[in-house]
Amino acid sequence: MVDLIPIRKTYKYEPLTREDGAGGRTYVYGKERLPSVTTILSKTKDDTGLQDWARRVGEAKAEQIRNDAATVGTHMHSVIERMIAYRDLPRPTNWLMLRGYELGYRLVNTFFPHLEEIWGSETPLYYPEKYAGTTDLIGVYRGKQAIIDFKQSLRPKRPQWISDYFQQLTAYAAAHNIVHGTKIEYGVILVACQTGETQEFSIAGQEFRDCQDKWMGRVARFHALNTPSVS
Numbered sequence: 001m002v003d004l005i006p007i008r009k010t011y012k013y014e015p016l017t018r019e020d021g022a023g024g025r026t027y028v029y030g031k032e033r034l035p036s037v038t039t040i041l042s043k044t045k046d047d048t049g050l051q052d053w054a055r056r057v058g059e060a061k062a063e064q065i066r067n068d069a070a071t072v073g074t075h076m077h078s079v080i081e082r083m084i085a086y087r088d089l090p091r092p093t094n095w096l097m098l099r100g101y102e103l104g105y106r107l108v109n110t111f112f113p114h115l116e117e118i119w120g121s122e123t124p125l126y127y128p129e130k131y132a133g134t135t136d137l138i139g140v141y142r143g144k145q146a147i148i149d150f151k152q153s154l155r156p157k158r159p160q161w162i163s164d165y166f167q168q169l170t171a172y173a174a175a176h177n178i179v180h181g182t183k184i185e186y187g188v189i190l191v192a193c194q195t196g197e198t199q200e201f202s203i204a205g206q207e208f209r210d211c212q213d214k215w216m217g218r219v220a221r222f223h224a225l226n227t228p229s230v231s
Contacts, residue, residue: 016132024039075096151191171219186208
């Protein structure tokens with residue numbers, strides 16, 4: 001019998017303590033308190049489009065849509081994490097939970113046949129003195145060492161809409177490379193849409209390196225804005 005999901009413990013990943021506060025999420029490693037990847041992305045992005053959308057649909061409706069999407073996404077990730085760990089799933093108790101389960105199983109069924117090795121799932125990573133975060137999956141996908149992220153969406157995405165997703169991948173790759181001595185330059189976004197489609201987006205080579213440069217620019221900008229000035 002062949003395992004549905006192969007797991008290979010290639011690297012030792014150190015646990016990080018996660019803290020959520022008013023200023024965003026931070027990770028504690030030793031004496032370092034590092035901002036999360038998602039916090040840096042949030043604090044350095046242009047959210048004009050999101051604000052316009054919220055005004056059009058109404059703030060209450062926008063908040064409900066965001067909360068429902070977050071709940072569905074949480075349950076989708078739970079399916080994948082528990083399958084990788086060979087843990088049972090609790091019985092779904094509401095429609096959002098059931099929808100998340102369906103999206104998770106769809107991603108596994110569609111894309112995991114291309115997954116050759118898993119090095120880590122929900123893996124904490126840090127880049128010394130710069131940032132930290134938790135990546136969905138690290139391993140070998142379609143024959144390449146890869147950082148893989150799972151997303152759910154109300155409708156299909158277009159590549160030009162998900163630049164932050166690509167930068168998130170390059171952030172985790174840079175952290176993994178500097179700490180573990182790897183040379184990962186391949187990132188994959190796997191999307192399950194609530195309209196029934198699945199999508200795969202990838203970034204590699206020079207495009208990956210250019211995206212990583214943009215990410216490091218945002219890291220520098222974040223730290224410049226959040227470092228107290230010395231008079």
